[in-house]
Amino acid sequence: MFNIFQIIQEINPEYNHEALANICFEYYPKIYRYIYYRIQQKEEAEDITSEVFLRLVKSVDKIKGGFQGWLYKIAENLLVDYFRRRGVRVRVMETVEDLDAIPEEKSDTMELLKQDDLERDMKFLTTDQYKMIILKYVEGYSTKEIAEIMHKSVGAIKALQFRALETLRKFFTEDTND
Template identity: 35%
Template sequence: MPQPEDNWLDGARRLDEEALAAIYDAFNMAIFCYAYRLLGDREVAEEIVAETFYRLLRSIGAGGGPNEHLKAYLYRVAHNLIVDHFRRHPLIELNLDWENVPIQDLSEDPVQEVEHSLEQAKVRRVLWKLTPDQRQVVVLKYFEGLSNHEVSQILDKPVGAVKSLQHRALNALRRMLTPAEA
């Protein structure tokens, strides 16, 4: 069954403005949130989004680009740009202003929302204590809602490696978030 992404890709190859706009509208916020969660810097995250879509256009214009899995392709481009950024700026000060990043609303109950928000803030603080690969897997799986297969495509790692990173990351998070018994 054809996905909207397939139609968008066909249109994008013809440089159809509506298809290109649909791709941007469908994925720009997700790519921004992904980059922002990993970088902690709004301006750099916006640059990552712009460069990701520029590279998609450049690739399509040169007769390349994805034939399928557009979402994974865009995340992969963003991932590579983020890795390049960390290589160029290894000692960055993280601005963890997560309040401005959209979060899924899970409840209508204000008390539950506050508890959920506090728990998320705690998780976000300890997320930075994970290895970069573990952090990427957690962000892609649990913040972006991607499957193991999609994460493996984005990170260019086997699904088994993604599962292993996920397992180690969740164990590390569990240790850091569980209060030590006296």
């Protein structure tokens, strides 16, 4: 992460480095974890995360909508490129209807997330469900913030959460019954 400041200095010597430092200290660990959970490779995750912040500097004047959502969108696009280069087919994202109210089940879910088989079971989630679980239970974002990051309605995020938790419960129950 520290080399990124040198590279940015070379790209644009007039860039506000104090603002960049604040952004990096706030978002770099979150973006890194988001990427790492998707690819499970430390060096690759560091490289992709650095590229996210380089792209931030190169196109900061083109930000549309919320900054946080824009930053995660860069990360997501780089992840798609990463998987495409490796010949990994990224699952098609589901379309979900908005649901009026799905209860937040954070305490039960946190217990579920502590289980050893979670990583294996998470492979059964759709791409959007996986992203939502990481953003909510690893990064601690609210449903509203996740909706902004993923460019979906709050109802759609609640539907993703409900379906993801149901899928994880199903596989967790099967694992414990074996």
